[in-house]
Amino acid sequence: MxxxxxxxxxxxxxxxxxxxxxxxxxxxxxxxxxxxxxxxxxxxxxxxxxxxxxxxxxxxxxxxxxxxxxxxxxxxxxxxxxxxxxxxxxxxxxxxxxxxxxxxxxxxxxxxxxxxxxxxxxxxxxxxxxxxxxxxxxxxxxxxxxxxxxxxxxxxxxxxxxxxxxxxxxxxxxxxxxxxxxxxxxxxxxxxxxxxxxxxxxxxxxxxxxxxxxxxxxxxxxxxxxxxxxxxxxxxxxxxxxxxxxxxxxxxxxxxxxxxxxxxxxxxxxxxxxxxxxxDHDYMGYRLFTLSTHYRSPIDYSDDILINHVNEWQKIKRTYSQTFYQLDLADQLDKKGVHDSQLSKIHQGFIEALEDDFNTPNAITELHNLVKYANQKIRERNTYPVMRGALELFDVFFKILGLNPEVSRLTKTDRAIYMEWTNARKNREFDKADRLREKLQERGIL
RNA sequence: GGUCCCGUAGCCAAGUGGCUAAGGCAAUGGACUGCAACUCCGUGAUCGCCGGUUCGAAUCCGGCCGGGACCUCCA
The missing domain is CATH 3.40.50.620 (HUPs)
Incomplete structure (x- = not known):
């Protein structure tokens, strides 16, 4: 095209x-x-x-x-x-x-x-x-x-x-x-x-x-x-x-x-x-807000509308980082991803939207589709290759749209806390688990 | 006064002649969970109003109502 x-x-x-x-x-x-x-x-x-x-x-x-x-x-x-x-x-x-x-x-x-x-x-x-x-x-x-x-x-x-x-x-x-x-x-x-x-x-x-x-x-x-x-x-x-x-x-x-x-x-x-x-809001949320309306249309700003898109960005970012961290924890980050038919379809939709006079709102719709799909894969077990494929697609979309989720690899400490948290929950030590959960949340891992 | 644009669910928004009008945010029901968060599944629209053209209109034409821009070196 x-x-x-x-x-x-x-x-x-x-x-x-x-x-x-x-x-x-x-x-x-x-x-x-x-x-x-x-x-x-x-x-x-x-x-x-x-x-x-x-x-x-x-x-x-x-x-x-x-x-x-x-x-x-x-x-x-x-x-x-x-x-x-x-x-x-x-x-x-x-x-x-x-x-x-x-x-x-x-x-x-x-x-x-x-x-x-x-x-x-x-x-x-x-x-x-x-x-x-x-x-x-x-x-x-x-x-x-x-x-x-x-x-x-x-x-x-x-x-x-x-x-x-x-x-x-x-x-x-x-x-x-x-x-x-x-x-x-x-x-x-x-x-x-x-x-x-x-x-x-x-x-x-x-x-x-x-x-x-x-x-x-x-x-x-x-x-x-x-x-x-x-x-x-x-x-x-x-x-x-x-x-x-x-x-x-x-x-x-x-x-x-x-x-x-x-x-x-x-x-x-x-x-x-x-x-x-x-x-005084997330600038990526602002960028998403700007791109959520077709460029030729006027766009109306209000705090409520911006917050709407800031929330949207938070969700996208959360999905991205969860995909990333789950792969990281499973040592799958350096493997090559698999692009199944669903990912290909999303990819194609994204490109076609932008080819059509830079229809960023429709491109963002495909980004949401990717979010949903990645979240489904996170919940399923043994889907690492597809998750890796999804992550690669996220990277392509983010690069084109200029969005940056700012996620980096887990440190040794991060991994240790995560393992401890998992174990605590397994052993039904809920007080301990809750403390660890809080730590993980502070670090943006959960 | 002249020129022009827009009005789609609580909010944002795609679609501009043809399958059941995308998607998101918010709300709400359910699943998941140790509880929660996250996430997933489900739930929402007489497309501003009236008339016309057409087999068929949110989409084309006319009128009305409402909002906005430009005609001043404001992106």
Whole structure:
């Protein structure tokens, strides 16, 4: 079976055809580093990590790139507030981002270009847009001529006419068209960079296309990000790249739905915001929660819903560790597992779910099926080869989903306590058995 | 005002024209257990409402009700 991906640009589910055989070149819009990330920011961090893991599992070589926006008004404001410089703020929150990404189980081993490292590329990209007549300079500011791109709006399902009608009264009369967006901004406050248009800063929309152009040198396979970026950010990226290269930069555009809190969009001003670092629950439970809804649907966060998934994760983890420990106790951990028809069926269901536009909820259903099956085998006697097979399958699923049960081999002490407990129960020494049981529970073995 | 999305059991959620509408959490009955926990087996749905298309609709079309997003460099 081939992978199928819903392409926001065509509004259809398409079979994935890589540009280069067995390779996936993908780019995901990263954060503006002026604050700790919130749980909504974590959704793409988790989801696209799974996308990468699954492609890799399917034998693709994945070149994953996700940027850091480290030049931005919000960073400047934050630097002034904290009486420091922009670089300090950016560095601090880049570190914090990596820490949060690891907390939620996502890999941080990928290329993460920063705007400050690509300034000359961004400037020359803008220059070329001006040369070709797609952009114009006014008083040190450079704007993109939206009218020059007939397809403008195709990604987000709008057209220039609708946008014009809906546009609020624009104070900025410098623009030829209120919909034109800023490529370069002449500024006095905060860090500035020299350019042929004067001292200033780049607008937000050029960095991704300039980086993709520089790093990949051509159109990429997948461009991803949150729905909130579809308009105007991704629309503007496409417009710029159509202007220079005549294509939409990426063959497949993927967008993850928004995360809401209590059915409303997260809002800092209304105090409805939860930072990843402040989430006082099991992060694997949070990851499971995120993956339990299809990525394109909005997802609603509440403490109750999260606890629901934290419990779910506890159960999965318990089954995994019980399978692991029982095999360990029987010295069967290093033997090869047997994959019976039931395990094969579960495995196949899991892969098919993910091939179908990354249907993680259905993949998780197969994980539950595996949990049930493993538990049944634990209760039966002499099923070690199948238990070992189940454990191997758990490992495959966990690797793809980025879940980590953190179970390691029993120590000598662990084994000794376990044996003692078994004996105490056999000898009907229940007081002793209860004390040992408590110990085993503390060690997470029971 | 313009554009668009969603409404499936107490909660989360899959399914988007066709066998008895997946799965999980919670609840509850039973089995297992020295007791318990864990686990296993069982128990739950007029698919927001009304109408239409069709041999057949949760799935398509229309209307209504309810919730939400975007049109402001918010993932």
């Amino acid at each position: 081939r992978m199928r991906i819903y392409n926001t640009l065509s509004k259809r589910t398409e079979t994935f055809e890589p540009i280069h055989e067995n390779t996936v070149n993908m780019y995901v819009c990263g954060p503006t580093v002026y604050n700790y990330i919130h749980i909504g920011n974590a959704r793409p961090v988790i989801f696209f990590d799974v996308v990468r893991r699954f492609f890799e599992h399917q034998g693709y070589m994945v070149n994953f790139v996700s940027n850091f926006t480290d030049v931005d008004d919000k960073i400047i404001t934050k630097a002034i507030e904290d009486e420091t410089d922009e670089m300090t703020i950016a560095n601090k929150f880049i570190e914090a981002f990596y820490e949060d990404a690891r907390r939620v189980g996502s890999s941080t081993k990928y290329l993460a270009p920063r705007v400050t490292e690509y300034m000359s590329s961004i400037i020359s990209y803008i220059e070329r847009l001006v040369e070709k007549g797609f952009a114009y300079e006014k008083n040190g500011n450079v704007y993109f001529r939206v009218d020059k791109i007939p397809e403008y709006g195709a990604l987000s399902g709008r057209n220039i006419e609708d946008l014009r009608e809906g546009a609020r009264v624009e104070v900025d009369t410098e623009k030829e068209n209120p919909l034109d967006f800023t490529l370069w901004k002449q500024t006095e406050q905060g860090i500035t960079y020299p350019s042929p248009f004067g001292e200033g800063r780049p607008g937000w929309h050029t960095e991704c296309v300039a980086m993709i152009h520089d790093i990949f040198g051509e159109k990429i396979d997948i461009h991803g990000g949150g729905t909130g970026l579809m308009f105007p950010h991704h629309e503007n990226e496409i417009a710029q790249h159509r202007a220079l290269a005549g294509n939409a930069i990426a063959n497949y555009w993927m967008h993850n739905g928004q995360l809401n809190i209590d059915e409303k969009k997260m809002s800092k001003s209304e105090g409805r915001i939860i930072l990843v670092k402040d989430l």
